[in-house]
Amino acid sequence: MEYKVISADGHIDLIWLPHDLFTTNATAAMKDRMPYVIEAEDGLRWVSKKGSQFGLVNGMGSAGRPYIPGQIQRSDRMAAEGIYEDGKKGIRRMTDPALRIKDQDRDGIQAEVLYGVLGAGIRLQDPEAAVEVCRIYNQWLQDFTKHDPDRLIGLASLPAGDVNAAKEEVLRAGKLGLKGLEFATTHEMTPLWDPYWEPLWQAIDEVSLPIHFHTTGNKRPPMDENLPQRAKRAAAATGITNFQLFTSNFLCGMIFAGVLERYRNVRVVLGESGIGWIPYVLDRMDYEWEDQFKSDLDLTMKPSEYWYRQCKATFQYDEIGVLLLDKLGAECIMWGNDFPHPDGVWPDSLEYIERQFGHLDPEVKHKIICQNAMDFYGLVSS
Incomplete structure (x- = not known):
């Protein structure tokens, strides 16, 4: 494979997976707690017996929303390529590897890094069942990527509710031939600076697979449904504009806690985080460390130096970040098209x-659109 453009941020969402994947492959004790598909008034939907809602089968984005023409310009562009209509016909272009590669070709992409079920485990409202969902998904992903491992770069999904379960899945993922790990963070989880996570960092260091934190956004406050539409749209615009900035908590927490100091094999990717904010946060970290924390944190380098040594971030479009390449480090960022999410740039990546x-x-x-990803995930261009 000759690589010219690699997307470092693509997605396989639960709603595009085979309908019986979890119920068929779960242990007997877990079958009734797995996500499954029902026929609802608006179409087939993924649900759980505990009342969780995962969205429409083959719907739009990770939440499986219905596609509404004229609402999101990028979705209209994707719809013009037949994604949503094919989905309604049961054609799973996202999770049929041959069809997925055709969509890569259509966009000028030779390989993509595949983030997994993201917040599905959170919406399940059942931490033990979420562990089982990750196990089943990771096994399925191994088979999916075998179709063309030079083009389909899979990340194993890790549960966030139990450090020991996450550790065990890290060690198992290291034997599945996947290229990295994705930690499905929640707003309620123990912060990453807490020593609670030490067994996880040890396991990641042992298998030497990069850990990915995909942006999830801040927790939105409850909204009064009686608010006028103008206010509701203002709330939505505020949330979507700021959702990438929450990722700074992962970066600061791990660096200040000395995780990257203690474990040189722990490499961090901030997925779909955007990059324009990162130089500011690095500068603030260095300043505060010098000013009041230098004697307390047992770091042998400035906080920003761990970023340059062990971290990367992905983005699809960030004009401000491109202006700050000298502060970011061109080796530390990787472009991605976010396929097939509606805030991505497929099929217009080039x-x-x-x-x-x-x-x-x-x-x-x-470097930004190809070489950094090649080096990071061990891809070889022929």
């Missing part, structure tokens, strides 16, 4: 790449 990076030195551009 246009967005040219718009952002056309003015850069070709070598720098190649």
